[in-house]
Amino acid sequence: MFNRARDAFIDTMDDTLFIKLDKSIELYEDLKLSVQKPLKMVLVYGEPGTGKSMLLNRLYNDLEEQKGSLFYPIPMLDEDIFFSTIAKDIFYDKSNNITNFSELTILLQNSTFKQVPIIILDEAQLYSQTIMEKIRLLSDTRKIKFIIALHKTEKEDLVAKEHFQTRIWKSIVLKNSTKEDLKVYIQKKLLNADMFQVSNMFDLKAIKLIYKFTDGNLRDTNKLLYSLFGIYEYYEEHKPSSVNSLTIKHKYIEMAAIDVGFINA
Amino acid sequence: MHNLEQLEKRWFIYKAKKYIPIALLTVLVTIALIVTLLFKSDVKKELAVKKDNIIKKDEPIVPVSFVENVVIKEKREEYAPLVLQPSMSFMEKIKSSEQEKTVPVKKVQPVEKIKITKAKSVTKHTKITEYELLTLENRFAKSSSATLGLFIAKYYYKNKEYKNSAEYALKVNELNPNLEESWMIFASSLAKNGKKDDAIQVLKKYIDKTHSSNATTLLKDIIKGKFK
Structure with a gap:
């Protein structure tokens, strides 16, 4: 029973597993x-694990139906490859000769x-300052639009620079979940994994304890x-009497916190 | 989950680390509280004992040094051995005649009245106030302490209130017939009050029993008319 529950929490980008929370909606x-x-x-920016990638992935899948959006979840660090790839994806056969x-x-x-093509760039904090400046110049052509997701790092300062700030139409900040959202x-x-019985095992105290260790980070x-x-x-298999359903x-929550390193014991 | 047993051990260590400081702190606080409470109760007991030694609760407040002196004298009196028991038959006559002539002692007198009539004369001769005197008289009435009675008799004698001094000296003689000073004040008060014969009779009886040289001297002075 618990192995299926465990698999439900594998960190994935599958947008069909997108959980609608008050905050995320x-x-x-x-x-x-x-x-x-x-x-x-x-x-779009926020701390790691706040759901940026999942949000972008869902947006991409929704926009794809209308055709004309491109999603790059993994940064292309080479400048020429980055721009030639974008050209190829936007113009298809017309972009054969474009290399820079x-x-x-x-x-x-x-x-x-x-x-208008929408280009979604995840993990944008990994792009070089030069590429970011060129992205800004591309957005100035008003022919394409960028959605950039990054962590709260130094790159955020670059984006926040005045000349860059004027080109940012909107900033969306993602924060960790509240206790209610976490529950x-x-x-x-x-429930998505059809684990109704296991779902009922989480009372408010258990949620509070989990929140204490994760601070609402998904x-x-x-x-x-x-x-x-x-x-x-493990206990279900080796010591069934110790498992209360x-x-x-x-x-066990504290043991899990020790196991993943949230508690230093 | 291969290392679950080790994970469980780590969990026990985590719990121990978490709760041992709290448990230690709780024990220390409890000990501190117990010690504080014990110390406070000891201090209270000591204070209570001291208060009992100094003054009884229901008694009116008088100067501490004065009260301490009186209490010490009372205690000595309690332990004094009873040696002499003179015949008091002749005293009955004197007592009855005194009671007929003298006004009974006012045990409780209004303070204002005392202030108007006696305040000036008392403060001239002694340091005791009327209120203190009244307090002493009340205490004497309750305790029947010979030492206290003698003190009051001496006070009245010094203030030339011979009826009162004779009355208190007589009461003291009844309570403790061995106090020579009381007999001397009693005889002197009688003599001062014009009852020379009674004074001589009292002194003679006392000298017969005790052979007191002081009493003999006083007797001679009264007989010769030197005592004034």
């Missing part, structure tokens, strides 16, 4: 609205699109619960 609707509005750039930023800019300026997240994850929560259900799976044992 609001932010997603905000992001969709900003995409429909006039150009330049939308910035200047050629792409000229091509964009001479092109018209029925629907909904865990329960919905388990990636940390996934890690903790993956380990927790691993422990349950009515409530989650706090001892």
